[in-house]
Amino acid sequence: MIGKVEEIVELKDIQFETTICNNCGSAANQLLVTGQDRLHQIPGQFTNVRCSNCSLVYMNPRPVEEKNHLFYPMVYGPHRPQATKKPSRKFWSWLNDRLWRHTINRLYAAPAPEAELLEIGCGAGDFLLEAKRLGWQVTGTEVSKTAVHHARKLGLSIHEGTLDTFPRDKKYDAIRLHFVLEHVHDPTKMLQEIRNLLKPGGFAHVAVPNENSTAFRWWRSYWYDLDMPRHLYLFSPQTFEALCVKSGLRLEKTVGEVKLDVFWNSFLFWLQGVGLSAPIAAFLRKLLFGITLPVAIPCGWALGKKNKTSRLHFVVSKD
Numbered sequence: 001m002i003g004k005v006e007e008i009v010e011l012k013d014i015q016f017e018t019t020i021c022n023n024c025g026s027a028a029n030q031l032l033v034t035g036q037d038r039l040h041q042i043p044g045q046f047t048n049v050r051c052s053n054c055s056l057v058y059m060n061p062r063p064v065e066e067k068n069h070l071f072y073p074m075v076y077g078p079h080r081p082q083a084t085k086k087p088s089r090k091f092w093s094w095l096n097d098r099l100w101r102h103t104i105n106r107l108y109a110a111p112a113p114e115a116e117l118l119e120i121g122c123g124a125g126d127f128l129l130e131a132k133r134l135g136w137q138v139t140g141t142e143v144s145k146t147a148v149h150h151a152r153k154l155g156l157s158i159h160e161g162t163l164d165t166f167p168r169d170k171k172y173d174a175i176r177l178h179f180v181l182e183h184v185h186d187p188t189k190m191l192q193e194i195r196n197l198l199k200p201g202g203f204a205h206v207a208v209p210n211e212n213s214t215a216f217r218w219w220r221s222y223w224y225d226l227d228m229p230r231h232l233y234l235f236s237p238q239t240f241e242a243l244c245v246k247s248g249l250r251l252e253k254t255v256g257e258v259k260l261d262v263f264w265n266s267f268l269f270w271l272q273g274v275g276l277s278a279p280i281a282a283f284l285r286k287l288l289f290g291i292t293l294p295v296a297i298p299c300g301w302a303l304g305k306k307n308k309t310s311r312l313h314f315v316v317s318k319d
C-alpha cells in the first residue's frame with residue numbers, strides 16, 4: 001500500500017500555481033494545515049487553506065495540472081485490481097467491510113432493464129464488474145494507463161482519458177465518482193459535466209474525504225486522507241452542497257463511510273513521524289487495530305450517523 005514512486009520526483013520537477021476558491025471565487029483564505037506526502041514521499045511541504053468566504057478547503061499553492069501524473073506511482077492503490085490487494089484476515093474487520101459494502105451498494109441494486117451506468121475514474125474496474133453482474137450496462141473512464149489495462153482485461157468498456165475527451169452521445173441513469181473529485185483541479189466543472197451526462201431522474205454517487213471528520217480533527221497533518229499533494233480539495237457536507245447548488249445538482253442523501261483503515265493508517269503515519277522504524281510502526285498499528293476492533297466498529301457506525309467519518313458518500317440528482 002505504501003511505497004515510494006518508481007520515478008524519482010524532485011522538487012524542481014513540480015511547478016506550483018496559486019489559486020482562488022473554486023466555489024465562490026474569493027482569493028481570501030486562512031492557513032488550515034501544512035503537511036507532506038507520507039504515502040509516496042513526493043518531496044516538499046504542501047499547504048491547505050480554508051476559504052474565508054465559503055469555507056471550502058483547497059491546496060494553495062498547488063501543483064499545476066500538467067504535472068499531476070508525477071504523483072501517481074505504479075503502486076498507487078486505486079489503480080491496482082482488488083485481486084492484488086490483501087483482504088483483511090480479521091473476522092470483525094471482514095464483517096465490517098461486508099456491512100459497509102452492503103449499505104452503500106444498495107444504491108445500485110435492481111437496475112431497470114438496459115439501465116446505463118458510468119464510472120468516472122474507474123481505476124482497475126472492480127466496481128464496474130460488480131455493477132455489470134447486477135445488471136447494469138457499464139462504461140468507465142480512467143486516466144491511468146495501468147488501470148485501463150487491468151480494467152480492459154476484465155472485458156469492460158473503458159475510455160482512456162479525462163471527461164474532456166469523453167464522447168457525449170449518451171446520457172446515464174447512474175454516475176459514480178468514487179474518490180475522484182478531491183483530485184481534480186476544477187471540481188465545479190466536473191459536477192457540471194456530471195449534471196450534463198445524467199438522464200432526468202438519474203442519480204450520481206460521489207464519495208470524498210471529509211474535512212469535518214473526527215479523524216482529521218485528531219490527526220491533523222498525519223490524517224491519511226490529507227494525501228498531499230494528490231488531494232487538492234477536502235469537503236464537508238456544507239461545502240459539497242454549495243458546489244452542488246452552483247452546478248445545478250441537488251443533494252439527496254449523505255452517508256458516512258464506516259471503515260476503520262483511515263484512522264489506523266493515520267496512526268501509522270504518526271508513529272513513523274515521531275521516529276519509529278517502519279516495521280515497528282506497522283506491528284503496533286496491526287496490534288492495536290486488532291485489540292480495539294470490537295469497540296472501534298460501533299464507534300465508527302456512530303460517527304457515520306453524524307457524518308463525522310473520514311469519508312462521505314453523497315447521492316445527488318439533477319435540479
Ligand SMILES: [Zn+2]
Binds near residue numbers: 022024026051052056
Ligand atoms: Zn469560497
